[in-house]
Amino acid sequence: MKVPLIALISVIVLTFQIDNALGQTKYEIVDNEDKTVIKAKGKTNETLLVIEDELKFSISRTPSINKSQPALQNNSISLENGVFGLAINQTTGNMLKILGIPTSTYSADENTVLYSYGRNLWVVTQNGVVKKITTENHWVSTTLTNLIAFDNRFNSDWLIEGKVGYETSKAKLLKQLPNGNQVKNNTYRISLEELDGVHLDVVIDVKIINGEKKRLVNGFEYGYTDIDFIKSSNSKSETATEYGNVIAFIDNQRKRDEPITLERLNEQGFKPVYDAYADNGDVIQVYNNHLVLNFSYGKLSKLSVYESVFRNKEKLQDWKFGKYYSGQPSSEIMALYGDEVMGYDDYLQVFLDDVKYDLYFVENDNDVMALAELEMEFF
Helix, strand or coil: CCCCCCCCCCCCCCCCCEEEECCCCCCCCCCCCCCCCEECCCCCECCCCCCCCCCCCCCCCCHHHHHHHCCCCCEECCCCCCCCCCCCEEEEEHHHHHHHCCCCECCCCCCEEEECCCCCCEEEEEECEEEEEEECCCCCCCCHHCCCHHHHHCCCCCCCCCCEEEEHHHHHHHHCHHHHHHHHEEEEEEECCCCCCCCEEEEEEEECCCCCCEEEEEEEEEEEEEECCCCCCCCCHHHHHHHHHHHHHHHHHHHHHCCCCCCHHHCCCCCCCCCEECCCCCCEECCCCCCCEEEEECCCEEEEEEEEEEECCCCCCEECCCCCCCCEEHHHHEEEHHHHHEECEEEEEEEEEEEEEEEEEEECCCCCEEEEEEEECCC
């Protein structure tokens, strides 16, 4: 599919003002399709969007954002017209105009950003250009996905090529769209010759209904579906140094009895790889593959260290927070707090004056229950 390189030279500032927005960085998108330069790469050309500043959204601290999102143009999923009006190779600016403000933003690397609209629609962009739109979440763990808000517009009310919808039987799918191909056991692919490399994959899952096993349509993937734009390697912004510095800053603020706010973290120049808002209005920030911060009304309300929050990243490296560290024996924590410790085996809970600790353990090679994950809820 040959597409010209768009050298986007002049600046259009797309600013979405939200009531009570917190101090996330606003952004500018360079977007001028009147300026066109064709740059050959081998026998094909590429589309490129130049981003002036890092993509960060001002996320509302209330879930009322769902009430201000634009209505969907349609419920159509098709190769020629895209998903809900958004097509492949359109810019991030087009995405914002058509779908509104994403629920979450994952800066996978310097060129690739993953956006979600609620928990059921995911948009992969590269160099500011849409490359894939899917109902399938291949990247963010269930632990993290369960924290983010729903988007009420993206439910099961969609129609593929005007003929096939959610939970259509596989038999009816094959009859309604006979020109496709079964490329995997759970994937039926529709392609057009003039759209080289672009596919519309219908996702088929097995469901048991009234005790009967059925193969039904459960989702879709549209775009350059054979390309893995989000790689497994860690990006520059996910270095252990950044992760450790954030923990050190929070620990230092607590020792000095000073408030830990979203604004103060932003002032330090820390850059989360993932940010989102939750149904309860919390702003969520993720550093590295492990540190998750929840902010309620701009103030840190919960800190969690998980083994892994992204599906394609390395597992947890050694970490330390105050008196706690990865691999810490449960007996050591019980000795620290004595009768104040509640729980048993793989879970302990500790209440202090201003914080509740939830500590999760796994058995190591020496048959010792070792600390694996930590959650701190602040009062």
